[in-house]
Each structure stands twice: as structure tokens, then as C-alpha cells.
Amino acid sequence: MTPESPADAARRNTVGGLYAAAAYLMWGFLPLYFAALAPASAWEVVGWRIVFSLIFCALLILVTRSWGRIVAIARQPRLLALTALAGLLIFVNWQVFLIGTLSHHIIETSLGYFINPIVTVLLGVIVLRERLRPVQWAAIGLAVVAVGVIVAGYGEFPWIAVTLALSFGVYGLVKKRIGPSVDAVSGLTFESLWLVPIAVVELAIVSATSGLTIGTASVGHTLLLVSAGIVTAVPLLLFAAGTRRATLTLVGLLQFIAPILQFLTGWLLMGEQMTSQRWVGFGIVWLALAVLSVDSVVAGRRSRRARGASDVAELT
Structure with missing residues (x-):
């Protein structure tokens, strides 16, 4: 196999960055899309999101004739169990995000994605037994302080x-x-697929209580609800394409696009309030992220230099 030239690697990284940036831009504007789904409740939206995501994925598989991949995964119990666990986790994420968005807590949802990189680093220590650099520990400490300040600002956890x-x-x-x-x-x-039973229960409860809004509000509203599958799947596919091509450092830096847009949406467009305590708390979070990002870039450069020196040593 011919080694990839530096120019080809740079081009691949750029294309991957564009894919990832497009995914984060779509995720960043999701609060506006979901706000347009009113009067549908968070429970109804998530129910339809699951159903139409499955339909959209099935159509993609049908068009690309990739049923073989589905069959191969279905024959591996471990992978099936992991996809089921992933499904439950993303369900919790979707449901809480919708509750936050439709209850006018968009700024708080952005906070969740701001601190997500720090949580990911901490999970690496707890679960994967990874060793952190002192700067990473400092970032985690700042994040803990920030949450404490924000708790004081919100008056609740x-x-x-x-x-x-x-x-x-x-x-x-x-x-x-x-x-x-x-x-x-x-x-x-x-x-x-694993979440369809949950979606059916959600939609049944909504139907029996407040009533489903799909097909009753307007044609445009119905089309927006049906589009939930596309809105869910497209950024995930763009993200997957981006992470396969771009460096982890670039993807890591780009991930702040989504929470920044969500924060601006909640603050400037939806008129959510930012008290002085919240500004201080968010400022500390942003400082922690800046520390983490700079450390990631420096560590990435050191790693590349080390690999380059190793390649030279092997050639000599």
C-alpha cells in the first residue's frame, strides 16, 4: 500500500473537518428546529424521532443495499448488546435535551455539551484507567468549581x-x-430499533392524555415532525465521515461549535436570562475548555514529532 503523502493527509484532514463542522452546525441549530415543533410535547417529539429515524435508516440501507452489514451485526450478541445500551443512552440524551429545549432551558442544555469533553476525559480515567496530565486535572477541577458556581446562580442543581x-x-x-x-x-x-417499544409507549400515553399533534396542527407542522428522522441521521452520518478523515484534535476543537450556537440561541434569540453568577460559572467552564484544548493541541504536536523522529530513526 502506497504511503499517504503530506499533501493528501492535509487534504483529507480538511475535508474531514468540513464534514464534522457541518454536523456540529446542524446540532447547534437543533433548538430552533425543535422549538418550531410546538405544540408537540417533548415526549411526542422523541417518540416520532425514534420511529422516523428507523424508517430513514431503513431507506438508506435499502438504497445502498447494505443489508449484509445488518445481518453481520445481528449474528454477534456482544455488538447487539452494546447497540442496545447505546440506544438507551441516546434515548436519555434526546429526551432530556427536548425537555430542556421546550421548557426554555436552552442555555442549560448548551452547558451540558460544554462540559461533555471534560466528562469524557474523566470517564477515560474511571473506566479506561487512562492517566491524565496535570493540565487535564486542572481543567476538571475548574469544571467542578464552575458547576458549584452555576448551582449557586440557578438556585438548583x-x-x-x-x-x-x-x-x-x-x-x-x-x-x-x-x-x-x-x-x-x-x-x-x-x-x-431497540427504542421502538419505548417510542410506542410514549406515543400511546401522549395520545391517551393530551393527544398527538401530528396531522392535526398543520401540514407544515406534520412535515417538520416527519423530518425528525432526517434531522437526526444526517448530522450523525456527517460526523462519522468527519471523524474517519480528520484528526481527533481538529474534531475536538470543532465540537464547541454546537454548544456555542445553542448558547447564543437561548440567550439572544429565545431571551433566556444570564445572571452574573451564570456568567461567572460559564466563564470558568470556558476557561477549563480553553486549557483542555491548548493541552490537546500541544500533546498532539508532541505526538506527531515523536512519530516523525521514530520514522527517521527506523530509516537510518
């Missing part, structure tokens, strides 16, 4: 933010365990 950060962090850990054995479309297909 920011359970929406913490639940989002934990659920998505553990979801990422499970996806790491699954690895390349399950592609993005197949993964979302199985995750949605």
Missing part, C-alpha cells in the same frame, strides 16, 4: 446539563467499545 453531559459521554464510551465494527447507519438503525 443543573440536572439537565449534567444528565446531557453524562449520557452523551457514556454513549461515546460505548461507541468507542463498538469501534469500527458498526458503521454509522447500521448503528443508528439498531439503536432506533
Whole structure:
């Protein structure tokens, strides 16, 4: 196999970065999309999101004729169990995100995704027994302080933010365990499939209580609800394409696009209040993320230099 030239590697990294940036941009504007689904409740939206995600993935598999991948995964109990666990985690994430968005807590949902990288690093220590550099420990300490300040500012524990950060962090850990054995479309297909019974129960309860809004509000509203599958699947596919091409450092830096857009949406467009305590808390979180990002870039450069020196040593 011919080694990849530096120019080709740079081009691949750039293309991957564009894919990842597109995914984060779509995730960043999700609060506006879900706000447009009113008067549908968070429970109804998640129910339809699961159903239409499964339908959209099935259509993709049908068009691409990739049923073989589905069959291969179905024959491996370990992978099936991991996709089921991933499905439960993403369900919790979706449900809490919708509750936060539709109850005018968009800023708090953005906080969850701001602290998610720090939670991911902490999970690496707890679960994967990874060793952290002192700067990473400092970032975690700052994040803990920030949560304390925000608790004082909100007057209550920011359970929406913490639940989002934990659920998505553990979801990422499970996806790491699954690895390349399950592609993005197949993964979302199985995750949605396991959640269909939950979706049916949710929709049945909503139908029996407040009533389903699909097909009753307007044609545009119905089309928006049906589009939930596309809105869910497309950024995931873009993200998968990006992570296969771009460096982890670039993807890690780009991930802040989504919570920044969500924060601006809640603050500037939806008029959610930011008290002085919240500004201080968010400022500490942003400082922690800046520390973590700089450390990641420096560590990445050191790693590349070390690999380059190793390659030179092997040639000589």
C-alpha cells in the first residue's frame, strides 16, 4: 500500500473537518428546529424521532443495499448488546435535551455539551484507567468549581446539563467499545430499533392524555415532525465521515461549535436570562475548555514529532 503523502493527509484532514463542522452546525441549530415543533410535547417529539429515524435508516440501507452489514451485526450478541445500551443512552440524551429545549432551558442544555469533553476525559480515567496530565486535572477541577458556581446562580442543581453531559459521554464510551465494527447507519438503525417499544409507549400515553399533534396542527407542522428522522441521521452520518478523515484534535476543537450556537440561541434569540453568577460559572467552564484544548493541541504536536523522529530513526 502506497504511503499517504503530506499533501493528501492535509487534504483529507480538511475535508474531514468540513464534514464534522457541518454536523456540529446542524446540532447547534437543533433548538430552533425543535422549538418550531410546538405544540408537540417533548415526549411526542422523541417518540416520532425514534420511529422516523428507523424508517430513514431503513431507506438508506435499502438504497445502498447494505443489508449484509445488518445481518453481520445481528449474528454477534456482544455488538447487539452494546447497540442496545447505546440506544438507551441516546434515548436519555434526546429526551432530556427536548425537555430542556421546550421548557426554555436552552442555555442549560448548551452547558451540558460544554462540559461533555471534560466528562469524557474523566470517564477515560474511571473506566479506561487512562492517566491524565496535570493540565487535564486542572481543567476538571475548574469544571467542578464552575458547576458549584452555576448551582449557586440557578438556585438548583443543573440536572439537565449534567444528565446531557453524562449520557452523551457514556454513549461515546460505548461507541468507542463498538469501534469500527458498526458503521454509522447500521448503528443508528439498531439503536432506533431497540427504542421502538419505548417510542410506542410514549406515543400511546401522549395520545391517551393530551393527544398527538401530528396531522392535526398543520401540514407544515406534520412535515417538520416527519423530518425528525432526517434531522437526526444526517448530522450523525456527517460526523462519522468527519471523524474517519480528520484528526481527533481538529474534531475536538470543532465540537464547541454546537454548544456555542445553542448558547447564543437561548440567550439572544429565545431571551433566556444570564445572571452574573451564570456568567461567572460559564466563564470558568470556558476557561477549563480553553486549557483542555491548548493541552490537546500541544500533546498532539508532541505526538506527531515523536512519530516523525521514530520514522527517521527506523530509516537510518
